Amino acid sequence: MTDESTALKRPASVDNVSKEKKKSTFVEKLEFEATQTQTIDVGTIADQAWDRPPLSSGWDRKPIIFQQIDAQAASYDSNIVRMFGVTEEGHSVMCDVVNFQHYFYVPAPANFSEEDIRPMIDSIPDENERKDFISRIAAIEILPKQSIWQYNGGNKSAFLKIVGRTPKDISYLRTQIENEQNAMHTQYGLSTMTYDNISYELRCTIDCGIVGMSWITLPANKYEVVEDVDKQSTCQMEVRIDYRELIAHKVEGEWIKSAPLRIMSFDIECSGRKGIFPEPQIDPVITIACVVQVQGSSRPFVRNVFTLNTCDAIVGSEVFEHETENELLMHWADFVRKVDPDVMIGYNTTNFDFPYLIDRAEALGENSFPYFSRLKNVRQVLKDAKFSSKAYGNSESRVVNIEGRLQIDLLQYIRREYKLRSYTLNNVSARFLGEQKEDVQHSMITELQAKGPETRRRLAVYCLKDAYLPLRLLDKLMAFVNMTEMARVTGVPMSFLLSRGQQIKVVSQLFRKCLEIDMVIPNLKQNGGSDEKYEGATVIEPIRGYYEDPIATLDFSSLYPSIMMAHNLCYTTLIIEGPTLSASGMTIDGYIKKRGLNLTPQDYVKTPNGDYFVKSDVQHGILPIILKELLSARKKAKDDLKKEKDPFKRAILDGRQLALKISANSVYGFTGATVGKLPCLAISSSVTGYGRDMIEATKNFVEKHYSKANGYEHDSVVIYGDTDSVMVKFGTKSLEESMRLGEEAADKVSDIFINPIKLEFEKVYYPYLLINKKRYAGLLWTNSNKYDKMDTKGIETVRRDNCQLVQYVVETVLQRILIDRDPEKATEFVKQTIVDLLQNRVDLSLLVISKQLSRTDYAGKQAHSELAARMQKRDPGSAPVLGDRVPYVIVNYSSDKNYDKSEDPTFVLENDLTIDTNYYLENQLKNPLQRIFEPILGAAKTNSLLSTAQIRTRTVTTGDKFSKFAVKTQQCKGCRRPLRKPFDTGAVCENCAAEAGRLYAAELTDLYDMETKFGELWSECQSCQNSVEHDVICAAQDCPIFFMRRKVQKDLDKKYNELKKFDLSW
DNA sequence: TAATGGTAGGGGAGGAAAGCTTTCCCATAT
């Protein structure tokens, strides 16, 4: 779509170039190719350096080899599967996979043959219904297949494969057959149980062996080229191929490589009214910035900004100015089509940028705007989507279809992969990129936009920076690489990784494996999901206390997956569930005979849970195979981790192996998911049953073997253990000795169990503070020379539902106790902190608590949910929504309920509300500290440290108790006596008037200190915003600097006023 | 055309329930 209407009013003016001499450091960072700043062709943005490489002639007679980025059924109503991808040279490809026919299976009735098919269908009484049925059928075949329940009642081997054309046909046919009233069922005994209904999005890719982000070869002469005039897409190559002709490459050898994908990151700015979040019906889009980079390269090759109204030039970036918003939007859409990105990324693009652009264009009546996908005639529309899972929480989003372009919203990725207190771009970039990001409020954006080309330039630079950050995050977090790996290992398209859960990954793998061995999966009727729970793992009752001897930790590696592999637990190997067998009153022998199964007692095992499974030499389970693959991918990741030295990269690699571990554990979880596609509690509860037996056996073995009775110096004690681990006190004081015993014990225990079950000696805690189940801390040693780090589990240092002050204090206290071994120093620190807190000297940012808003219908009132509701009333646009974390502080208020006292930190700053320091002492600090100190100092000392009375005396003696009243009743600056209004006009009372000179000087010093402090903060912000010539306008909620700057500013104002009073009295 | 891995567990907060004390009202004795 060429677009003459997006004429640029004016190329970036030449005058402005001179200003570039004094550009900020950020802009210099942005600068990469001076040639790119030349003036731009008016009217069109064709012929740019960013065009894809031209096709060589005769390409259509050679094989097409490309990396596929998205392969999904084109629609519910068609049998075309549409693939988009990129070749190694960077050519864009769209390939329609044709002739694929969707299908499902039904067990054939007894003694059924080809000849019976027609009469059976003819038995449908209603003529229209029959015709409808027949018209949707493409074919029916009788095929030998096994149900995955082969031993558990489903030992049919002949299946009818019902072939339709489109997913819609299949859905119709299935509904007919599953209906118990249907004549084929009542007259011919056709089962109403259907098999192999996988979501149509995956069906074809599974059958073709295509996994997410894999390479495809379209052999020469096997594909058909779509002529330019008929092209539906904007891709360079548009072809069609029969699904049987394409070659899907396994991800191995050379096919591990990646195509040069184009990633475009963008960000938009909207003007807003004061205190109101921008609304697309009213508030215009004023700036859009884009940065485009090839995956894997280190430098963007396009940077540009689309502005409303004029804007001064920016070195290293193109500036496109527009007179109207319509032009701006249309020009941007045109740019997207021209630069043709394979991947579009940003921060919160799913819930903000894309919906805003589309809604805004609609509000402006710009109907031709929402066409920036790779399909020319497909409109981009918004659809509401909900996601709900225990692990990822509940959330709502508005998704937009952009055919052929992957969307990666970094916010969503980071939310899933990293547990953070706050997910604002400011906080995320501070954490991962080590730099604060200034945050400009919407009313300020409006001001910048209104003033002139220079401030608009500032806005544009700000927007550019925000557009570039997601790219840097993508790179630094290796998000694209990790997602590619996950898509390839689990087989799902990359887009599923952010929009779907764990189930779909398991389903994808399960169906692939079943297809290979001719097995079919029943479609269980969704019976509303019974909320049946089963018994999980054992947590050994801890022997609580503070241990100054080394505690060795033994841990089964990948416990549940290895149990499933060792005992061959799978759908395909289940003979019968324990409860069912006992209900029937039969013995297992009797049952096997009755079923006519050819199994001897050596062929199967009974799990601790009482269920029976066949051994792997009879039938090797599918789940164990899947697990093996997942674990080997994990092992690779763990090996990379071992090699890496850089701490940040290690953290990233750790995340990668963790994601793979969770996927493996989710295979177990999937069998226990009663609301899932294929629950099988026999498997999941057998797994946990084995696990319980194993931890018990391990504990017993260790305690029995390492005992005086057995010739050792001490009796060992297992002081704690959770699911797959035991913490052993061997009794020795020597670190080396405990490590040696740990190694040895791990080997001995491993020998008891079947492969691949393995107990590993992991680490020694020394010293070790065991507070409670799932709560402990200790110094972690993996070698006896130097401890690795302090490790804390479950306690406040790793939790996000308290304030950072608590985290900081607890962390410091633990360090002083565990590392310095100096509890005295720890108590001193606590005392000082409490004094600081009660005297309001603790920075507000340390007092912010945040909790996730995880539902819409809370049963009771909660601090965070009530605050969210109040904020909703103040400004609906900026209030937290489902799935967001709500930051709040507890302030003094007339109610004693926390849900009344919670308040938005920014609101607190703006309205000068006072913090309820007592809450932070009593409800935040006290209990966690008590739990730590008590095992070490004893109850008496701890109580005296933390008792209210003691704290009060300590605090009062330090004075300054009146500071919080200072605002209300004016006091003499000298003696603090309340000023008597008519007599004492100035800052000091009559009595102190003589001393006024000295006091004034003291005040001046104070003021000077504050000004210095403010100056420091100010210049910190200026360096953050990379400009010393501009005022600081940032209001970043997560930045501690912001809070300090505001507080000092307020204090300064107060001081000025006080000093003014001196003037009066003199 | 729905889709959502599992269980165990600590700990904070709110709110109902149960228990205790105080207050109030009434009947009765003097």
Next chain:
DNA sequence: TAGTGATATGGGAAAGCATTCCTCCCCTAC
């Protein structure tokens, strides 16, 4: 405006309060 003895005592209901227990919720360890 109509009706008025005064006082002490005990019992029981109602009200107020503190405590306990349970449930919800968050987030974490496996």
